[in-house]
Amino acid sequence: MPEAVEPKILAIFCNWCTYLAADLAGTSRIKYPANIRVVRVMCSGRVDPQFVMDAFAKGADGVLIGGCHPGDCHYQEGNYKCLRRFELLRRMVREMGIEDERFRLEWISASEGERLRTVVTDMVEKIRPLGPRQTLTEVTQ
Amino acid sequence: MSKPKVAFYWCASCGGCEETVLDLAEAVLDVVNAVDIVFWPVAMDFKESDVQAMEDGSIAVAFINGAICNSHQRHMAELLRRKAQTVVAFGACAQLGGIPGLANMDHHKDLVEAIYGSDAPQESWKSNGYELTLPRFGDKVQALDRVIAVEYYVPGCPPTAKITQQAIDALLSGSPPPKGTVLAPDQALCEDCPRRETRPEKLMIKEFKRPHEIVADQEKCLLAQGLLCLGPETRSGCEAPCIKGNMPCTGCFGPTSRVRDFGAKALSAVASLADSNEESDIERILAPITDPVGTFYRYSLPTSLAGGKFTK
Numbered sequence: 001m002p003e004a005v006e007p008k009i010l011a012i013f014c015n016w017c018t019y020l021a022a023d024l025a026g027t028s029r030i031k032y033p034a035n036i037r038v039v040r041v042m043c044s045g046r047v048d049p050q051f052v053m054d055a056f057a058k059g060a061d062g063v064l065i066g067g068c069h070p071g072d073c074h075y076q077e078g079n080y081k082c083l084r085r086f087e088l089l090r091r092m093v094r095e096m097g098i099e100d101e102r103f104r105l106e107w108i109s110a111s112e113g114e115r116l117r118t119v120v121t122d123m124v125e126k127i128r129p130l131g132p133r134q135t136l137t138e139v140t141q
Numbered sequence: 142m143s144k145p146k147v148a149f150y151w152c153a154s155c156g157g158c159e160e161t162v163l164d165l166a167e168a169v170l171d172v173v174n175a176v177d178i179v180f181w182p183v184a185m186d187f188k189e190s191d192v193q194a195m196e197d198g199s200i201a202v203a204f205i206n207g208a209i210c211n212s213h214q215r216h217m218a219e220l221l222r223r224k225a226q227t228v229v230a231f232g233a234c235a236q237l238g239g240i241p242g243l244a245n246m247d248h249h250k251d252l253v254e255a256i257y258g259s260d261a262p263q264e265s266w267k268s269n270g271y272e273l274t275l276p277r278f279g280d281k282v283q284a285l286d287r288v289i290a291v292e293y294y295v296p297g298c299p300p301t302a303k304i305t306q307q308a309i310d311a312l313l314s315g316s317p318p319p320k321g322t323v324l325a326p327d328q329a330l331c332e333d334c335p336r337r338e339t340r341p342e343k344l345m346i347k348e349f350k351r352p353h354e355i356v357a358d359q360e361k362c363l364l365a366q367g368l369l370c371l372g373p374e375t376r377s378g379c380e381a382p383c384i385k386g387n388m389p390c391t392g393c394f395g396p397t398s399r400v401r402d403f404g405a406k407a408l409s410a411v412a413s414l415a416d417s418n419e420e421s422d423i424e425r426i427l428a429p430i431t432d433p434v435g436t437f438y439r440y441s442l443p444t445s446l447a448g449g450k451f452t453k
Contacts, residue, residue: 048405048406048409049405049408049409050401050402050405050406053405053445056447056451057446057448077418080418081413083420083423084412084423085412087415087420087423088408089405089408089409089412091427092433095432095434096246096447096449096451097451097452098451133451
């Protein structure tokens with residue numbers, strides 16, 4: 001049995017909502033699992049599917065995109081663009097062998113520090129039983 | 142002065158790239174006048190031993206098409222690399238991995254089993270005193286530049302006669318382009334699409350359609366008609382023969398220099414055209430795209446960031 005490895009999750013949070021929620025969680029001393037590595041982007045609409053493919057290709061165990069709730073986007077409709085891409089990208093990475101638990105899009109507003117904890121905790125709990133990821137190359141070696 | 146020596150070789154390919162050279166039509170005679178073709182298995186009777194006998198670096202340009210699937214293709218690519226001063230990855234398979242690269246969605250052992258069942262061919266056996274061996278499959282299908290160093294790329298499935306002619310002219314001219322160049326314009330196909338003027342300023346799609354479902358208008362932008370055309374992401378240079386035939390672009394010329402992963406970028410552009418802000422509605426609009434990997438990575442899976450299927 002291989003030793004249980006803590007999943008590493010790339011979190012891409014928008015500057016105006018979800019990143020502030022993470023900030024709020026910090027200042028409010030809300031504890032959430034240390035499995036996420038947060039990258040701040042100005043808007044979830046900035047999340048290029050290449051970022052997601054790159055993360056999975058480099059071995060990330062999960063990718064979490066966080067943006068403003070529908071209607072709340074600082075740039076009017078960046079989060080809708082993110083949602084459209086996510087729908088198709090989720091199907092593509094699923095076809096490529098990534099379980100749905102590993103790839104999530106969540107709307108978390110600046111006041112929802114508690115919700116950030118819930119989402120991150122839930123994601124980590126669902127990914128952990130799946131075990132670490134391997135690429136096809138590693139499987140064949 | 143002796144003429145520069147040129148070699149053509151094919152690896153995992155369909156033969157379409159070889160057709161392109163013949164499609165040069167009478168211009169092929171100018172090529173033959175300008176160069177000495179020293180190796181071209183599809184058309185001329187040379188053997189591997191003839192290439193082995195040549196001095197290293199004695200071939201000016203080797204055009205290699207096809208992806209690398211097995212040990213023999215790798216061996217030939219390495220041999221031609223030694224013998225040639227310049228290697229050109231010719232066509233989508235050599236440049237990006239191509240259609241054979243979609244095999245990277247499965248393990249090659251599973252593929253062999255699916256095709257041959259329990260009668261998989263042996264790698265070597267003896268018959269009438271001769272020992273015969275078959276090439277071994279690599280772990281995955283690879284583009285040419287993942288196996289040997291490559292100086293230039295000619296895109297396309299297959300490359301057109303025109304860009305082939307231009308590539309040959311450019312390489313034989315006194316001032317070849319910088320190494321690593323893809324020998325086609327570095328802009329999207331939309332830029333020189335004959336239907337460019339009919340593309341709406343703000344393009345949104347309420348319903349994607351597949352080519353057999355509608356009779357497409359001959360003049361209007363195909364994307365605006367709901368057909369999944371990859372022109373906005375695909376490098377130009379082909380002169381849009383598919384569009385002129387009323388069929389959408391499938392992306393065989395690959396990405397422009399600013400894109401790292403063609404499939405992800407093409408998916409991004411296409412998905413954001415879905416004309417809705419409601420999750421269920423977006424799902425419905427995008428549902429006709431039944432096979433995202435086959436659609437967006439059709440020609441480029443081995444050179445994508447993932448390289449193939451992620452497995453657990």
